[in-house]
Amino acid sequence: MAIAKEILGASLLEKYNVNHWSKPVPRLGYLIQQHQSMLSSYPTFFSSSKRELLQRNNVKRKAVATLNIKDQSTGVIVEEPITYKVNALVNVRYDKTEDVKEMMLQVFAAFNNSTQRALILQLLSTEIDPRTMAPKMSKETILDCSKNLIIGAQLVAYKVEFVVDSSFGVPGAITIISRYEKELFLESVIIEGPYLPWETPAGLKELREEELGQLRGDGKGLRVSSDRIYDYDVYNDLSNPDKGIEFARPTLGDVNAESPVEEPMHMYVPRDDAMDRCKKEDFDVGKKKGMRRNFVPYLAAIADKDAFKSFSDINGLYRERSSFDMKSPLAKVIGKVQEFIQLHKFDPPMISTDASGCLRDDEFGRQALAGINPLSIERLKVFPPTSKLDPSIYGPQESALKEEHIIGDLNGMSIQQALEKNKLYIIDYHDMLLPFLNQVNCLDDRKAYATRTIFFLTPVGTLKPIAIELSLPSVGPNSQSKRVLTSPVDATTTWLWQLAKAHVCSNDCGVHQIVHHWLRTHAVMEPFIIAAHRQLSVMHPIFKLLHPHMRYTLEINALARQYLINVEGIIENNFTTGKHSMLITSAAYKNWWRFDLEGLPSDLIRRGLAIRDQTQPHGLKLLIEDYPYANDGLLIWSAIKTLVQTYVNYYYKDPSKICSDSELQAWYYEAVNVGHEDLRNASWWPRLDTPEDLSSILTTLIWLASAQHAALNYGQYPYGGHVPLRPPLMRKLVPKEDDPEYAKFVADPEKYFLSAIPSRFQSTKFMAVIDILSTHSIDEEYIGERKDLSTWLGDSEIIEAFYRFSMEMRRIENEIEKRNGDPKLRNRHGAGVSAYELLIPRSRHGVTCRGVPNSITI
Numbered sequence: 040m041a042i043a044k045e046i047l048g049a050s051l052l053e054k055y056n057v058n059h060w061s062k063p064v065p066r067l068g069y070l071i072q073q074h075q076s077m078l079s080s081y082p083t084f085f086s087s088s089k090r091e092l093l094q095r096n097n098v099k100r101k102a103v104a105t106l107n108i109k110d111q112s113t114g115v116i117v118e119e120p121i122t123y124k125v126n127a128l129v130n131v132r133y134d135k136t137e138d139v140k141e142m143m144l145q146v147f148a149a150f151n152n153s154t155q156r157a158l159i160l161q162l163l164s165t166e167i168d169p170r171t172m173a174p175k176m177s178k179e180t181i182l183d184c185s186k187n188l189i190i191g192a193q194l195v196a197y198k199v200e201f202v203v204d205s206s207f208g209v210p211g212a213i214t215i216i217s218r219y220e221k222e223l224f225l226e227s228v229i230i231e232g233p234y235l236p237w238e239t240p241a242g243l244k245e246l247r248e249e250e251l252g253q254l255r256g257d258g259k260g261l262r263v264s265s266d267r268i269y270d271y272d273v274y275n276d277l278s279n280p281d282k283g284i285e286f287a288r289p290t291l292g293d294v295n296a297e298s299p300v301e302e303p304m305h306m307y308v309p310r311d312d313a314m315d316r317c318k319k320e321d322f323d324v325g326k327k328k329g330m331r332r333n334f335v336p337y338l339a340a341i342a343d344k345d346a347f348k349s350f351s352d353i354n355g356l357y358r359e360r361s362s363f364d365m366k367s368p369l370a371k372v373i374g375k376v377q378e379f380i381q382l383h384k385f386d387p388p389m390i391s392t393d394a395s396g397c398l399r400d401d402e403f404g405r406q407a408l409a410g411i412n413p414l415s416i417e418r419l420k421v422f423p424p425t426s427k428l429d430p431s432i433y434g435p436q437e438s439a440l441k442e443e444h445i446i447g448d449l450n451g452m453s454i455q456q457a458l459e460k461n462k463l464y465i466i467d468y469h470d471m472l473l474p475f476l477n478q479v480n481c482l483d484d485r486k487a488y489a490t491r492t493i494f495f496l497t498p499v500g501t502l503k504p505i506a507i508e509l510s511l512p513s514v515g516p517n518s519q520s521k522r523v524l525t526s527p528v529d530a531t532t533t534w535l536w537q538l539a540k541a542h543v544c545s546n547d548c549g550v551h552q553i554v555h556h557w558l559r560t561h562a563v564m565e566p567f568i569i570a571a572h573r574q575l576s577v578m579h580p581i582f583k584l585l586h587p588h589m590r591y592t593l594e595i596n597a598l599a600r601q602y603l604i605n606v607e608g609i610i611e612n613n614f615t616t617g618k619h620s621m622l623i624t625s626a627a628y629k630n631w632w633r634f635d636l637e638g639l640p641s642d643l644i645r646r647g648l649a650i651r652d653q654t655q656p657h658g659l660k661l662l663i664e665d666y667p668y669a670n671d672g673l674l675i676w677s678a679i680k681t682l683v684q685t686y687v688n689y690y691y692k693d694p695s696k697i698c699s700d701s702e703l704q705a706w707y708y709e710a711v712n713v714g715h716e717d718l719r720n721a722s723w724w725p726r727l728d729t730p731e732d733l734s735s736i737l738t739t740l741i742w743l744a745s746a747q748h749a750a751l752n753y754g755q756y757p758y759g760g761h762v763p764l765r766p767p768l769m770r771k772l773v774p775k776e777d778d779p780e781y782a783k784f785v786a787d788p789e790k791y792f793l794s795a796i797p798s799r800f801q802s803t804k805f806m807a808v809i810d811i812l813s814t815h816s817i818d819e820e821y822i823g824e825r826k827d828l829s830t831w832l833g834d835s836e837i838i839e840a841f842y843r844f845s846m847e848m849r850r851i852e853n854e855i856e857k858r859n860g861d862p863k864l865r866n867r868h869g870a871g872v873s874a875y876e877l878l879i880p881r882s883r884h885g886v887t888c889r890g891v892p893n894s895i896t897i
């Protein structure tokens with residue numbers, strides 16, 4: 040086995056892409072000079088210096104496998120080479136086309152007379168054959184790409200075998216000759232076999248270390264786009280004081296941070312982690328679509344720079360079906376004009392309204408469990424809630440909520456009884472937002488409260504909002520900084536209640552975006568990804584397991600730092616938290632985030648939404664039984680956990696190897712101590728001593744990169760695309776009777792409401808952005824799909840585990856669809872209620888409000 044593996048040990052060269060548009064005329068083949076999906080100008084993975092290193096090593100090496108045979112004439116034992124087959128997977132990418140006819144024409148053009156046409160592949164050794172003084176070569180392998188072609192598929196994998204003998208040595212290159220008339224894009228050639236560090240074939244040990252050293256770099260110099268170096272720096276490049284005082288922001292971390300990078304410059308991302316052409320094209324199309332959809336509203340906004348005039352005015356932003364009879368010439372012209380206008384409009388979001396165009400109470404409660412932010416709801420353990428903020432700075436810690444505000448909504452229960460029966464829930468943004476409100480409310484176009492919303496769990500399992508507390512910072516001992524609104528009883532309180540709910544939604548929108556979405560998935564994953572590239576060889580089985588879960592994340596985070604979270608970026612301009620957004624994120628990370636509580640079961644327990652119960656599926660009892668995010672999420676969580684446990688137990692049959700695996704320990708140590716340096720001394724970091732520890736850490740990471748991010752990301756437009764229902768910011772406070780504006784509010788409450796939410800222009804800008812953020816790219820890879828299965832061709836147990844995982848994702852898809860059709864599950868089903876599909880594993884391209892990609896790709 041060791042012998043075979045040494046030959047297969049070409050996995051160090053794995054995914055070395057030939058990655059060229061292969062030319063149509065026979066020619067000398069390519070040397071393997073590139074790493075995955077990089078363009079031809081990119082420096083080699085298997086650089087000339089590395090090849091030299093191999094050659095140096097091989098001078099001293101013996102043949103990698105031999106059969107000892109006694110020479111009958113001399114009686115001397117001689118070594119006879121043995122023949123081996125080396126399996127490889129060749130991935131060929133075809134032109135993107137949605138037109139089947141065009142695809143077939145391409146195929147026929149490419150494979151005309153295919154018996155005469157094929158790719159000829161040969162594996163080259165790094166050693167010279169002493170008889171010929173040329174490099175040792177495998178036998179020719181012929182690949183006929185016209186076979187097994189799937190019409191419509193963009194990437195087709197072909198399995199090939201290289202036949203070599205045991206004296207072949209270490210593979211160093213592949214030659215490829217194309218006998219096709221049209222060019223082909225050969226994306227990669229993958230040769231099987233992961234190795235733990237101590238299993239590394241002797242000849243590859245030095246190479247393994249050498250490559251990790253190259254990926255780590257020496258911490259010096261400026262990065263250029265062709266570099267493959269992974270290193271850390273501080274996220275403090277978001278402000279730009281050189282442009283003016285308004286572009287300065289407080290230092291959040293190390294003062295020696297990176298400098299801001301502005302368009303058209305691109306932020307450095309290691310070349311192997313840059314988006315490939317397909318994803319980039321998709322991203323650019325999304326940006327253009329966003330600009331186009333903002334075009335018509337923009338023209339309208341020139342005439343009307345302020346508020347929407349009516350709720351029906353907002354409906355005009357969305358696309359409609361044409362009702363014109365297209366047969367008459369006039370209708371055709373009108374139809375074309377209408378088509379143009381429709382093209383520049385938004386798709387209708389899925390969220391539904393009440394008759395007046397506002398958010399209904401039942402939908403407000405439902406979204407706490409099945410919306411785009413299902414992570415803020417908590418069980419209320421003590422009433423009234425109290426603040427933990429310093430009273431000398433932020434005023435009394437007591438809430439303004441009193442028994443009288445909620446007792447009438449508890450179905451005859453006392454507050455104590457309601458608490459004991461787990462009937463009271465809260466979304467509490469008081470302590471997170473209050474410290475920043477004075478600065479936010481100084482701005483002309485932002486007005487915000489720190490809100491608390493109390494919900495009652497009704498006998499049918501839905502959440503009913505019963506009280507909203509609106510808090511402002513205390514300005515003096517007698518100031519009225521807190522007020523409570525309760526369920527409405529007349530026309531005036533109905534509109535005040537709608538305004539209060541809109542303020543809660545604007546809090547929720549901000550916290551969802553900058554804490555749950557950005558911090559808890561995008562940002563916290565990055566150190567683990569950087570550490571994985573720096574400390575785990577590409578040959579390491581844990582790197583291979585994590586690889587699809589790290590795809591595109593570094594680049595999308597770099598783009599976010601350039602366009603989203605930067606000074607005057609999309610987050611600052613569109614969300615309540617404005618220029619304090621990253622301060623709030625930073626405070627949440629420092630004071631609240633804990634890696635050990637980021638797994639789904641731990642998070643549910645922390646929020647009081649579940650208790651341990653081994654008699655229940657997943658060992659958890661949910662206190663709100665119909666909690667769609669939690670119920671669907673637990674299916675995926677358990678499947679990930681099972682896969683990871685199988686994988687870890689397969690590679691670490693001896694548990695003590697976890698501690699002695701130097702690469703694994705270095706990965707985790709560095710992710711915690713360097714990547715998460717500010718929290719390195721926290722006592723809650725899990726240990727990494729046993730296979731159970733490793734399984735738990737990996738399950739959490741894969742969960743965060745896949746399902747957790749999907750649940751928080753892909754519903755942003757479908758749930759947030761109707762701005763009055765989920766405004767990302769508010770421009771006015773809720774009026775009080777003694778306010779000068781109160782009379783205006785009473786005279787025309789709809790107009791007042793529309794003047795308090797974002798303007799038409801702010802709204803369409805925001806809608807364009809979240810439309811892009813909610814889009815699945817055409818080359819998305821969904822959970823349960825792996826393109827690298829051939830890596831484990833020698834490990835059938837692992838192949839089977841991935842297959843079972845994939846089948847489990849299909850089963851989960853069916854189970855979620857079944858749940859969505861169950862009328863008893865009122866939080867995911869009802870009149871006008873769109874089903875909760877955010878955790879359905881697969882999706883088509885576009886804004887679909889479903890689909891769980893393997894990694895954070897947008």
Ligand SMILES: [Fe+2]
Pocket residue numbers: 556561748752895897
């Ligand atoms: Fe995202």
